[in-house]
Amino acid sequence: MYRLYDFLPSGNGYKVRLLLTQLAIPFELVLLDITKGETRTPEFLAKNANGRIPLLEVETDVYLAESNAILMYLSEGTAFLPQDRLAKARVWQWLFFEQYSHEPNIATSRFWLTHGMGAEKQQALADKQAPGYAALQVMENRLTDHPFLVEDRYTIADIALYAYTHVAEEGNFSLGNYPQVRAWLNRVSGQPNHVPITQSGFGP
Amino acid sequence: MYRLYDFLPSGNGYKVRLLLTQLAIPFELVLLDITKGETRTPEFLAKNANGRIPLLEVETDVYLAESNAILMYLSEGTAFLPQDRLAKARVWQWLFFEQYSHEPNIATSRFWLTHGMGAEKQQALADKQAPGYAALQVMENRLTDHPFLVEDRYTIADIALYAYTHVAEEGNFSLGNYPQVRAWLNRVSGQPNHVPITQSGFGP
Structure with a gap:
């Protein structure tokens, strides 16, 4: 196991x-x-x-x-990853986007705000607002025409981006101007066997 | 094409x-x-x-x-990516490590130092030293026992990490304390059909 x-x-x-x-x-x-x-x-x-x-x-x-x-x-080999070569590469593209353009801004802000931060981080926190919102806008653009990030179906790209987008407000990012992102969050959380962030289907 | x-x-x-x-x-x-x-x-x-x-x-x-x-x-399907499921996943692990722990510190410092930066970036530049060196240490540890990052052969993991490691000094990161990394840089640049950063085999 x-x-x-x-x-x-x-x-x-x-x-x-x-x-x-x-x-x-x-x-x-x-x-x-x-x-x-x-x-x-x-x-x-x-x-x-x-x-x-x-x-x-x-x-x-x-x-x-x-x-x-x-x-x-x-x-790999499951319904959560497309088989098609280009569609699979688009999933990877979103995963790298998540780790480079989204997580360091939105997740790091959330970590600092929820677990405490020194005064020396105030400028760094402020500097993360613009690139964090830019990342949300990239998602909003894609989701305007599509229900999910890749191939119009739920994949690990959606899982990866959902993780910190659905708690973006804890990092002081408002989703007020991102209606397509909000609708997508609901589609993701409506998937079969969805579990919330602090629970695990098999853990404590 | x-x-x-x-x-x-x-x-x-x-x-x-x-x-x-x-x-x-x-x-x-x-x-x-x-x-x-x-x-x-x-x-x-x-x-x-x-x-x-x-x-x-x-x-x-x-x-x-x-x-x-x-x-x-x-x-995919070439000699630059292993076929084995776990070895392939280790390549991916290094690629995400590169984009999250290495590039934002070493490459961003190099960009600021070589393309110009405002005085307001001085603190951010200084803050990148410790995590940048920590990333180099992770590479040094792996390369102490192995000639390449995955499966003891040259893969896209080596290409991805080579890109900014070999110009780390332009970002004010010294490789003086990383002899295994330096030896690996030579192994990478000694691969068949290697080209330097500002040239392309087919471009201008």
Whole structure:
């Protein structure tokens, strides 16, 4: 059985929990508190030198890191990833967009605002507003003509972008001007076997 | 023939140029100056709503963005990507590591230092030193026991990480304490049909 090292408020971890649940794959959840340095211990760094969750233990002592790489690993050959070469590449495009243009702005703002931040972060927090809204606009443009991000059906691209978009307001990003994004959030949360961010279908 | 929208100093663009050259796939190069806003024109935004190069025109009016998604698209079924499911996932892991933990620190510092930056960026530049060096240390750890990043052979993971690591000093990152990384840079640049960053095997 897969073992997932995770932190429940993490959207990156949530992506993996959600996909595993929707694939009906049972997993053991090992919770670590990233705010207490539990992913920077020598024991954990031996598992993932980059010191981050989520980390999937694929088999005993075999680890896979990076949330979107885990999504790709788990979804190959399933209905959550298209077979067509170009459609699959478009899923990857959204996954890299998520990690480069969306997460560092929206998720990092949320982390600072919900877990505490020093005064020295105020300027950095303000600087994330424009690129974070730009990322939401890229999504809004796509979703104006399409129900989902790729191929008009629910894929891991939607899972990856949903994770932090649906809690964007916790990072001080309003979705008020993004009606297509809001409608898409409802379509994603209406998928079969959807679970919310702090729950796991198989965990505590 | 593929058409690549690119900016020659870009490491992200270089990844694609290098792989296309090593795959002996001819391509047309369309150069845009990102420092003059040439990727934020209405005409270019119609091609890529995220306003970034590299952008691959796969066929007429069909575009694929995100450098690492393009690498994955081009390398499937070639010697540059393993066939084994877990090895392939490890390649993806390094690609996401590159875009999340490496590029935003090392490449962004290089961009600011080589293309000019305002005084307001000084703190942000200083803040990138620690996470940038942490990323180099993750690479150093892996390369201590292995000649390449995945499966002991040259893959798109090496291409993706080489792009900005080999010019890290232009971002004020010294490789002095990373002997394994330096040796790996030489192994990468010694691969057949390697081309340097500002040249293209088929471009001007």
